[in-house]
Amino acid sequence: MAEIVRIRAATPNDASAISTLIRALAVRYIAQEFPADAANRLLGSMEESAIQGYMASAYRYHVAEERHQLAGVVAVRDNRHLYHLFVSEHFQGRGLARELWEVAKAASLDAGNSGVFTVNSSRYAVGMYEKFGFVRQAEVVDAAGVICIPMKLEPT
Numbered sequence: 278m279a280e281i282v283r284i285r286a287a288t289p290n291d292a293s294a295i296s297t298l299i300r301a302l303a304v305r306y307i308a309q310e311f312p313a314d315a316a317n318r319l320l321g322s323m324e325e326s327a328i329q330g331y332m333a334s335a336y337r338y339h340v341a342e343e344r345h346q347l348a349g350v351v352a353v354r355d356n357r358h359l360y361h362l363f364v365s366e367h368f369q370g371r372g373l374a375r376e377l378w379e380v381a382k383a384a385s386l387d388a389g390n391s392g393v394f395t396v397n398s399s400r401y402a403v404g405m406y407e408k409f410g411f412v413r414q415a416e417v418v419d420a421a422g423v424i425c426i427p428m429k430l431e432p433t
Contacts, residue, residue, distance in 0.1 A: 282348050282373060284380050287338035292328040294347045295340065299323050299363045307399045315422025336360060337388075339380050341373055351377035356385040359396040378409055392432030397425035 287295065300323045308316035321327065331352065332338060341349040341364075349364035359381070364373045386392065398406050400417070403426055407413075411428035418425055 282341050282343045282368070282376075284339055284341045284376060287332065287340045287350065289329050289332055291338070291340055291347070292332065293325045295328050295338065295350050295361075296323055296325040298347050298350060298365060299361060302363045302366075306401045310400070310424060312422040315424075318421075319423055331360070337381070337384055339377060339384070341368070341377055343368070349373050349377050351381040353381045353385050353394075356388045356390045357394055359394055362396075362402070374405060375409065392430075394430040396428050396430075398428050399425065403428070 335355045338352045348368040352361040354360045411430045414427040
């Protein structure tokens, strides 16, 4: 039987599951290339309380779930900065990241975004963002041990 994934707006009740998912994926794919203090700062920014704080401010989160299991999450800050985009390993390679991005992008456009978006990509995700149309704005940036590649998407 095919899996049915539903994408919906996240609520504060989702913060714990979001934190659990993104922290595990960050440890596996991102934080291992950071010095310990930078990895701890990154993971601290993904704690449940931090997610709740983001939700209470200018961040919009959407979650993808299949049978009440969290499959992925996307967050956009200020309707223009892609802040989180994570998909559970079980669901990777099926286009779910793109689906989440398209939902978040549409919500931002509906809220007044002109079509310009930014993201600070991990090295691991650069290829995916390039497939979405993002373009590198600089090579690797090292901000006190937190490594990212600034990227931008502009309307075509």
